[in-house]
Amino acid sequence: MNRYDVLTTLVPVLRDRLVMCNIGSPSQELYSLLDQDSNFYMLGTMGLCSSIGLGLAIACDEDVIAIDGDGSVLTNLGTLATIANNWQENFVLLIIDNGSYGSTGDQPSYASARTSLTEVARACGCQHVVECEAGQAATVLTETLADRKGGVIVCKCEPGQVSVPVVDLDPVVIGHRFMARLSKGRSRA
Amino acid sequence: MHTPTDSRIVECLADNDIGFVTSLPCKQLAGVIELADQSPDMVHVPCNREDEGMGMCTGAYLGGTRSAILMQNTALGVVVNSLATLIQFYRVPLPMIISYRGEVGEPVACQVEMAIHTRPLLRMLHIPAYVFSDPSEVDLLGGILNHCFMCRKPVAVLAQASFWSKAQ
Numbered sequence: 001m002n003r004y005d006v007l008t009t010l011v012p013v014l015r016d017r018l019v020m021c022n023i024g025s026p027s028q029e030l031y032s033l034l035d036q037d038s039n040f041y042m043l044g045t046m047g048l049c050s051s052i053g054l055g056l057a058i059a060c061d062e063d064v065i066a067i068d069g070d071g072s073v074l075t076n077l078g079t080l081a082t083i084a085n086n087w088q089e090n091f092v093l094l095i096i097d098n099g100s101y102g103s104t105g106d107q108p109s110y111a112s113a114r115t116s117l118t119e120v121a122r123a124c125g126c127q128h129v130v131e132c133e134a135g136q137a138a139t140v141l142t143e144t145l146a147d148r149k150g151g152v153i154v155c156k157c158e159p160g161q162v163s164v165p166v167v168d169l170d171p172v173v174i175g176h177r178f179m180a181r182l183s184k185g186r187s188r189a
Numbered sequence: 190m191h192t193p194t195d196s197r198i199v200e201c202l203a204d205n206d207i208g209f210v211t212s213l214p215c216k217q218l219a220g221v222i223e224l225a226d227q228s229p230d231m232v233h234v235p236c237n238r239e240d241e242g243m244g245m246c247t248g249a250y251l252g253g254t255r256s257a258i259l260m261q262n263t264a265l266g267v268v269v270n271s272l273a274t275l276i277q278f279y280r281v282p283l284p285m286i287i288s289y290r291g292e293v294g295e296p297v298a299c300q301v302e303m304a305i306h307t308r309p310l311l312r313m314l315h316i317p318a319y320v321f322s323d324p325s326e327v328d329l330l331g332g333i334l335n336h337c338f339m340c341r342k343p344v345a346v347l348a349q350a351s352f353w354s355k356a357q
Contacts, residue, residue: 020248040251044274048244051236055248055256058232059209078237082245086234171279178251186253 001134002160003096004029007067009138013145014039018182020053020066024103025161026096030067032164037181041167041174047075050093054083057091062185063145064090070097070111077120080152084125089150094141100159118154126152134158191220194324194356198286201327202257203230205334207284209249211235211242212259217288217353222259239264240271247281255338257284262291262347263303265310272314272343280341284334289320289347294354311345318345324356 003026011034019039021027027041040056042049050073053066073079073095083093099112111117118131128151132140137155144151167174198221202210210225210233212218226233232249236242239260246256260268265287276283290297291304311318319333330346337344 042275044278045240045244045271048240048247048271048275051241051244052248052251055209055234055245055250056252057248058234058245059249059252059254076238076241076244078241079244082234082236082241175251175279175281179253182251182253 002158003069003098003102004033004160004162006096006134006137006155006157007033009135010141013138013141014065018056018060018062018064020049020056020064022049022068022072026067026069026102027167028164029161031167031169037177040178041169043167043171043174047072047079050079050083051076053093054079054086054088054091057088058086060090060182062090062182063092063148064088065092065094065141065145068093068095069102070095070099070117071101071109073117074109074111074115080121080124080126083152084121084127087127087150089148091150092141092144093152094137095152095154096137096157097154098157098159102159102161106159121152121154128152129154131156191224192356194327195220195224197327198330199224199228201330201334203228205331205338206255207231207257207334208254209234209246209256210259211245211256213237213239213242213261213264215259215261215288217290217348217350218259218261218286221286225259239268243268243271243276243283246283247275247279250281250283255282257286257334259286261288262307263300265307266303269310269314272316276343277314281343282338282341283343284337285343285345287345287347288353289349292349294350307347316343316345318347321346321348321352324352326352
């Protein structure tokens, strides 16, 4: 299974959830599988998906899922220390680890060689770190959300992506509809 | 240790509903950072790099909380991409309270290298910049913050060495 296959299995879990999605192919694939107001697509700024997700989780009560990649987390490795030391029980970081930089042609990342992001996350002090195979991702994410203690999930999968269109939404529209959905959720609560 | 000027800065942030602050350590900003950390009005989350901090500020803003970053001017070299493709592209209002190292009186030569680039970088990025050289100029901070959130742009406050040396 590649990332697109993983995301396909995650659709029922992600529906109506606050989802922060990594730049490039991950956002494009999610956009084609499940576009919703509560998705925040990153159109630039490699590496900051988990940081935006953490800031959001600090500011709101709802559960936040950040879908990041191994290459992107390696770009901003300090994020795992920040997450660990400012632990949010409503924040789940899902690293889809295909061991490669998918959006630029599947060049291997160090996560495919000697570096284990699972062990890095643990060494940084993150709690509830789970490594799983691609086929288990939906189950592990569902369980992690149900436990309401937060978590870091490292989902190992194969490289490769499908050909889907770029996200053609204006960034201001992405932000506006996301914030409108969040305030609607608040008034309902 | 913090000065009354540091207190006024943090009170002004709180008065303008800033509920999330991120920072990296800085000798000049130390008192402001200390008070932000102690303030019941805001969450202070230290970051490891300023681009990471800007990511967290963006998340907090999306969650309905106004945010700000406390940083040195040297960090402008770290955050150009984040400013262009995140803060400006998504129109996130972000006050940057910047200690302006490398001006006259600076003891560390290397600080001068980025000081030379500070204002050109801000100009190139079309980021409004306000230079504070005297503690009395903290009176302008509220208006600057209001302007930032009104126009949804990043704004820079450059607090020079003279500002910090006269602060009490």
